[in-house]
Amino acid sequence: MSSIPENRPQPAPRKHDASRIGDALAQVGACGLFLLAILAAIPKSLRYIRETIRQIWFVGAMSLVIIMTCGLFVGMVLGLQLYYVLSIFGGTAALGTVVSLSLYRELGPVVTALLFAGRAGTSVTAEIGLMRATDQLSAMEMMAVDPMAYVAAPRFLAGIVAMPLLACVFNALGIFGAHLVGVSWLGLDNGTFWSNMTSSVDVWKDVINGVWKSCAFGAVVSLIAVFQGYTTPPTSEGVAYATTRTVVFSSIVVLALDFVMTAFLM
Amino acid sequence: MSDPRQPADGSALVEVRGLRTTLNGKVIFDGIDLDIPRGRITAIMGPSGTGKTTLLRHLTGQLMPDAGTIRVDGSNVPKLSRNELFDLREKIGFLFQNSALLTDFSVFENIAFPLRQHLKLPEELVRNIVLTKLQAVGLRGAAELMPSELSGGMARRVALARAIVRDPMLILYDEPFVGLDPIALNQVLKLIRILNDTLGITSVLVAHEFAAVARVVDYVYLIAAGKIAAQGTPDELARDDSPWTKQFFGGEADGPVPFHYPARDYALDLGFPAASA
Numbered sequence: 001m002s003s004i005p006e007n008r009p010q011p012a013p014r015k016h017d018a019s020r021i022g023d024a025l026a027q028v029g030a031c032g033l034f035l036l037a038i039l040a041a042i043p044k045s046l047r048y049i050r051e052t053i054r055q056i057w058f059v060g061a062m063s064l065v066i067i068m069t070c071g072l073f074v075g076m077v078l079g080l081q082l083y084y085v086l087s088i089f090g091g092t093a094a095l096g097t098v099v100s101l102s103l104y105r106e107l108g109p110v111v112t113a114l115l116f117a118g119r120a121g122t123s124v125t126a127e128i129g130l131m132r133a134t135d136q137l138s139a140m141e142m143m144a145v146d147p148m149a150y151v152a153a154p155r156f157l158a159g160i161v162a163m164p165l166l167a168c169v170f171n172a173l174g175i176f177g178a179h180l181v182g183v184s185w186l187g188l189d190n191g192t193f194w195s196n197m198t199s200s201v202d203v204w205k206d207v208i209n210g211v212w213k214s215c216a217f218g219a220v221v222s223l224i225a226v227f228q229g230y231t232t233p234p235t236s237e238g239v240a241y242a243t244t245r246t247v248v249f250s251s252i253v254v255l256a257l258d259f260v261m262t263a264f265l266m
Numbered sequence: 267m268s269d270p271r272q273p274a275d276g277s278a279l280v281e282v283r284g285l286r287t288t289l290n291g292k293v294i295f296d297g298i299d300l301d302i303p304r305g306r307i308t309a310i311m312g313p314s315g316t317g318k319t320t321l322l323r324h325l326t327g328q329l330m331p332d333a334g335t336i337r338v339d340g341s342n343v344p345k346l347s348r349n350e351l352f353d354l355r356e357k358i359g360f361l362f363q364n365s366a367l368l369t370d371f372s373v374f375e376n377i378a379f380p381l382r383q384h385l386k387l388p389e390e391l392v393r394n395i396v397l398t399k400l401q402a403v404g405l406r407g408a409a410e411l412m413p414s415e416l417s418g419g420m421a422r423r424v425a426l427a428r429a430i431v432r433d434p435m436l437i438l439y440d441e442p443f444v445g446l447d448p449i450a451l452n453q454v455l456k457l458i459r460i461l462n463d464t465l466g467i468t469s470v471l472v473a474h475e476f477a478a479v480a481r482v483v484d485y486v487y488l489i490a491a492g493k494i495a496a497q498g499t500p501d502e503l504a505r506d507d508s509p510w511t512k513q514f515f516g517g518e519a520d521g522p523v524p525f526h527y528p529a530r531d532y533a534l535d536l537g538f539p540a541a542s543a
Contacts, residue, residue, distance in 0.1 A: 130369075131369075134364065134366060134369070135362050135364055135366035136366055136367075136368055136369065138328065138362070138366065139360075139362060139366035139367075139368070140368075141328065141355070142326060142355055142358070142360040142362075143355070143379065143380045143383065143428075144352040144353070144355040144356045144380075144383075144384065145379075145380075145383050146348075146352065
């Protein structure tokens with residue numbers, strides 16, 4: 001006896017590689033146009049400044065616990081590893097300098113951005129995706145409220161504002177963690193730790209460059225998160241894929257952008 | 267009552283001419299002409315999937331047609347800029363099929379949302395307007411609840427209160443009776459009629475429930491197969507004996523509208539030999 005399967009829906013044919021590349025390029029193009037639309041909506045979004053502040057609290061303050069915890073442990077690991085390596089050459093006095101430069105220049109902005117994508121980016125994507133799935137964005141449009149100005153732009157701006165602040169907190173906790181291990185545990189001199197650090201770290205070349213990176217990463221992660229939520233298919237599966245894509249794309253773009261920015265800022 | 271085909275006060279508020287729309291390769295509208303007179307309640311009816319909601323989305327500029335003109339209060343909707351479209355939408359209330367309440371806001375804040383976004387009213391006035399609208403839909407006591415605490419029928423009534431909060435010139439109701447119990451259904455029907463008559467609002471109502479619709483609407487368009495299959499007052503359509511109206515209003519499975527989605531032979535699907543012709 002023949003079974004049903006003859007007209008059972010067949011799995012979608014595997015896409016050709018060229019077609020996949022074409023789709024990816026189309027996504028990049030769409031994301032670029034979406035960025036222009038957000039930038040155009042920013043003047044109008046200033047009317048909703050309270051919404052922007054609420055979003056800064058949501059993506060910034062609500063991410064503090066994970067950022068502080070991770071910053072502390074990253075600093076402690078750095079302190080431990082570098083103390084061991086530096087002690088081989090008798091250079092443990094440089095521990096504060098090496099830890100702070102690593103954090104300010106690279107680890108602070110990059111690790112914070114990756115954590116930010118996982119904590120805040122996914123929640124923004126899921127929130128906007130569910131708003132799309134339940135017609136809340138359409139309802140706003142029907143009430144003559146532009147969702148680009150009320151929903152997208154405040155979340156984008158919140159990412160740009162919150163990321164550098166979170167990176168600063170991450171750096172501070174990282175240095176504290178390294179001090180805890182290097183000075184309190186392994187017995188490095190407290191004055192040496194701080195004086196070497198303050199004499200070697202340049203505010204503009206090291207600290208401010210790190211802040212610029214954080215702003216750029218905040219913009220990129222927020223753009224990807226908002227774009228993925230805004231364009232997700234209105235299904236539970238669509239929202240699930242969109243949140244995953246936010247983390248994956250954000251991580252790749254942050255690391256690639258870090259290389260480009262480092263090359264230009266060095 | 268005067269002739270329901272004629273506007274209550276002058277020209278038609280909505281004029282659709284030569285509307286053609288294709289979605290995902292399927293022809294939805296194939297040259298539709300219709301008028302929605304001012305001050306009247308007009309129902310758009312038809313089998314599922316015939317494009318009733320799509321027509322509402324055309325009227326509000328959420329979806330652009332392939333061809334044709336859609337004039338709402340004199341403005342050709344497909345030609346409007348985004349800002350002009352938003353200006354027009356400020357005068358239109360829209361009741362979504364799934365209510366589309368903002369889930370982060372309470373019932374009160376959902377209804378106050380359009381007021382707060384567009385008008386700088388004193389808080390006391392906002393409160394009075396919102397409570398008045400909530401009283402009209404019987405949910406004044408639910409003002410502090412969150413949307414997640416409402417039943418489906420209550421959510422629809424809140425959405426209705428939000429749609430009318432700015433006393434629009436045109437209200438578009440997309441399936442307003444789904445999920446309502448008989449008491450709420452009766453109240454919503456009365457409310458639609460009262461709003462229309464007392465405020466001079468024009469209403470377009472998409473629904474399937476002919477018995478309920480016939481109690482309040484002035485005129486009905488029956489859309490099927492991309493065309494206007496029938497039109498008239500509820501009484502005229504109830505007496506009409508064209509195949510479309512007989513099948514739709516009689517709820518028959520057989521007729522010009524197929525009940526079954528196109529499929530292979532049933533016996534073959536079940537694994538039996540095909541019946542010889």
